[in-house]
Amino acid sequence: MTNPTAAMIVIGDEILSGRTRDSNAHHLAGRLAIQGIDLREVRFIGDDRRTIVATVQDLSAQRDHVFTSGGIGPTHDDITADCVAEAMGAGIDVRDDARAILQAYYDAREIEMNAARLRMARIPDGAALIDNPVSAAPGFSIGNVHVMAGVPRIFEAMLDGLLRQIEGGRQVVSRSFLLDRGEGDIADVLRQLATDHSAVSIGSYPAWTGAGYQVAVVLRGAEAGDLDAVAAELRAAFPEARE
Amino acid sequence: MTNPTAAMIVIGDEILSGRTRDSNAHHLAGRLAIQGIDLREVRFIGDDRRTIVATVQDLSAQRDHVFTSGGIGPTHDDITADCVAEAMGAGIDVRDDARAILQAYYDAREIEMNAARLRMARIPDGAALIDNPVSAAPGFSIGNVHVMAGVPRIFEAMLDGLLRQIEGGRQVVSRSFLLDRGEGDIADVLRQLATDHSAVSIGSYPAWTGAGYQVAVVLRGAEAGDLDAVAAELRAAFPEARE
Numbered sequence: 001m002t003n004p005t006a007a008m009i010v011i012g013d014e015i016l017s018g019r020t021r022d023s024n025a026h027h028l029a030g031r032l033a034i035q036g037i038d039l040r041e042v043r044f045i046g047d048d049r050r051t052i053v054a055t056v057q058d059l060s061a062q063r064d065h066v067f068t069s070g071g072i073g074p075t076h077d078d079i080t081a082d083c084v085a086e087a088m089g090a091g092i093d094v095r096d097d098a099r100a101i102l103q104a105y106y107d108a109r110e111i112e113m114n115a116a117r118l119r120m121a122r123i124p125d126g127a128a129l130i131d132n133p134v135s136a137a138p139g140f141s142i143g144n145v146h147v148m149a150g151v152p153r154i155f156e157a158m159l160d161g162l163l164r165q166i167e168g169g170r171q172v173v174s175r176s177f178l179l180d181r182g183e184g185d186i187a188d189v190l191r192q193l194a195t196d197h198s199a200v201s202i203g204s205y206p207a208w209t210g211a212g213y214q215v216a217v218v219l220r221g222a223e224a225g226d227l228d229a230v231a232a233e234l235r236a237a238f239p240e241a242r243e
Numbered sequence: 244m245t246n247p248t249a250a251m252i253v254i255g256d257e258i259l260s261g262r263t264r265d266s267n268a269h270h271l272a273g274r275l276a277i278q279g280i281d282l283r284e285v286r287f288i289g290d291d292r293r294t295i296v297a298t299v300q301d302l303s304a305q306r307d308h309v310f311t312s313g314g315i316g317p318t319h320d321d322i323t324a325d326c327v328a329e330a331m332g333a334g335i336d337v338r339d340d341a342r343a344i345l346q347a348y349y350d351a352r353e354i355e356m357n358a359a360r361l362r363m364a365r366i367p368d369g370a371a372l373i374d375n376p377v378s379a380a381p382g383f384s385i386g387n388v389h390v391m392a393g394v395p396r397i398f399e400a401m402l403d404g405l406l407r408q409i410e411g412g413r414q415v416v417s418r419s420f421l422l423d424r425g426e427g428d429i430a431d432v433l434r435q436l437a438t439d440h441s442a443v444s445i446g447s448y449p450a451w452t453g454a455g456y457q458v459a460v461v462l463r464g465a466e467a468g469d470l471d472a473v474a475a476e477l478r479a480a481f482p483e484a485r486e
Contacts, residue, residue, distance in 0.1 A: 014448050016282045017415075018273030019461065023264075025287065030261030039259045041294075044268065044285035047446075051284075074427045075447040076434040116430030134451075153451050172260075184317045187359030191319040203290075204318040205257050208377075208396050218262065 003169030004064040006032055008042045009055055011070035011080050012150055015044050024069040024155045031159060036169030037065065047077050049086075056087035060145050065166065067159075070150030072139065074116040080147060081140070085124035088142050095123040098138055105136035131161045174220045175227050177234060177241040182206070182213045189237045190217065196233075199226045217241070246412030247307040249275055251285045252298055254313035254323055255393055258287050267312040267398045274402060279412030280308065290320050292329075299330035303388050308409065310402075313393030315382065317359040323390060324383070328367035331385050338366040341381055348379035374404045417463045418470050420477060420484040425449070425456045432480045433460065439476075442469045460484070 008028055014020040025042045032039045040063060045051050052071075059066045071080030085092035098121035106113050120137040123129065130139035130146065132154060139148040139158045148158040179186060183206045194202045200221040207214050217234065219227045235241055251271055257263040268285045275282045283306060288294050295314075302309045314323030328335035341364035349356050363380035366372065373382035373389065375397060382391040382401045391401040422429060426449045437445045443464040450457050460477065462470045478484055 013446055016272055018269060018276045020448065021269040026261060026264040029259055033261045040289065042287035046283065073449060074430040076430070076437045077446055114427065114431065117427040151449055151451060184357065184360040187317040187319070188357065194319050203256055203320055205263065206316060206394055208394060
C-alpha cells in the first residue's frame with residue numbers, strides 16, 4: 001500500500017514580491033510527514049484568477065490532496081474561494097452556515113457585519129467547512145482541495161482540525177547522522193550504500209557551520225530493520241558519525 | 244515595455260519532507276524585485292529525474308528566466324545538472340574549465356580530487372559557468388535556466404554574480420501603510436480605491452501581533468505619482484495610518 005500524496009499551493013503576490021516570507025509550506029511539510037502523507041510539490045503563485053484556477057485543476061488531478069493557503073480574507077485581492085469554486089466547477093455564494101458562524105463571532109465582539117466581512121461567508125456549493133478557532137471565518141474542503149488562510153497562526157489552527165479528519169499513511173522511519181566533513185569525502189561510500197540497499201532512501205545535506213562544512217546523512221524507509229543495516233555500514237566507514 | 248519574468252525551482256526531498264526550511268526562494272524574490280524582474284512562480288519539487296526534467300521544460304518555455312537551487316553537489320542524490328542537460332537537449336560531461344577551477348581549489352587546500360568531487364565538474368555542453376566564490380564548484384546557465392547550489396550561503400554568492408549579468412526591468416515603486424485594524428474595517432475603502440486607480444496594485448496583508456490584528460496596505464506601481472494619489476485618499480479615510 002502506498003501513502004496518500006499531496007501538493008500545496010501558496011497564494012499571494014506578497015510572497016513572490018519578497019515582502020513576506022512564507023512559513024506555511026514548511027509547517028505543512030512537517031505535519032504531513034508525521035501523518036504519512038507524501039508532499040510531492042509546493043507552488044507559490046500570485047493573486048491571479050487564471051493562474052489560481054489552472055493550478056488548482058492541475059494539482060487536484062495529480063494528487064490525493066491539495067492544500068492551499070492565502071487569499072480568503074475580506075478584501076478585494078482575496079479571490080481564492082471564487083477561483084477554487086471555478087476550478088472545481090461549483091457555484092459559490094454566501095452560505096447560511098458560514099454566515100451564522102461569522103455573525104455569532106462579530107455579535108459577541110460588537111463588531112458590525114459589513115459587506116466586506118460577509119464575503120468571508122462565500123463558500124462553494126457542496127464544500128465542507130474547515131473550523132477557524134482563531135478568527136471564525138472558515139476555510140473549506142471541496143473535492144480533494146482544502147482551502148485555508150494565509151496568516152500562519154490561522155493556517156496552523158485550521159490544519160490542526162483538518163488533519164484529524166484526513167486518513168494518513170504509514171509514517172516513514174528515519175535516522176540521521178552528522179559528520180564534520182565535506183560531501184566529497186563521503187560520496188563514494190554513500191553511492192555504494194544506495195546501490196546495495198534500494199529499500200532505503202539515503203539523503204546527503206551539506207551545511208556551512210561558520211567553522212567548516214558539515215554534512216547530515218539521512219536514512220529513510222518503511223522498515224527500521226533496513227535502516228539498521230545501512231546505519232551499521234555507515235558507522236563502520238565513518239566511526240566518528242554522531243547520530 | 245514590460246519587465247522580464249522569472250520562475251524558480253527549489254529542488255530537494257529534504258524540503259518536501261519538512262527536514263529543511265528553504266530560504267532561497269525568499270532571498271531570490273527580494274533580489275529580483277529590486278532588479279525589476281517579475282517572479283511569477285516558485286515550485287518546490289523532489290530529487291526525481293522525470294519531475295525535474297518536466298518542470299524545467301515547462302517553466303523554461305513560460306518565463307524569461309528560470310532559477311534553480313539544490314542538487315548540484317558530489318553525492319548520488321545530486322542529479323540536477325544531468326536533469327537540466329536532458330531538459331534542454333544538451334550533452335553533459337566533465338568539462339575542462341570546471342575541472343580546472345575545482346583542481347586549483349583542492350590543490351590549494353591539499354584535498355584529494357576523487358571521482359565524487361569530479362562529478363561537480365559535469366557541465367552541460369554550451370552552458371556558461373556561474374562563479375562560486377565560497378567553495379569553487381560552479382553553477383551554470385544554459386539557455387534561460389540558471390542552476391545554483393542549495394546551501395544558502397553558496398546560492399546567495401552565486402546569485403550575486405549572476406544578477407550583475409542579467410538585464411533587469413523597471414523597478415516597481417511601493418509605499419506601505421500600517422493600521423491597527425482588522426481587514427474587514429478597511430476592505431470597502433480599499434475596493435473603491437482599487438476600482439478608481441487601476442494603475443496601482445493595492446495589497447492588504449493582515450497579521451496577528453499578539454495584542455490584536457494589524458493590517459499592512461501596500462501600494463505598488465510603475466509611477467510614484469499614481470501612488471501619491473492613492474496614498475492621499477487612504478490617509479483621508481484612515482488618518483491614523485502609519486507609513
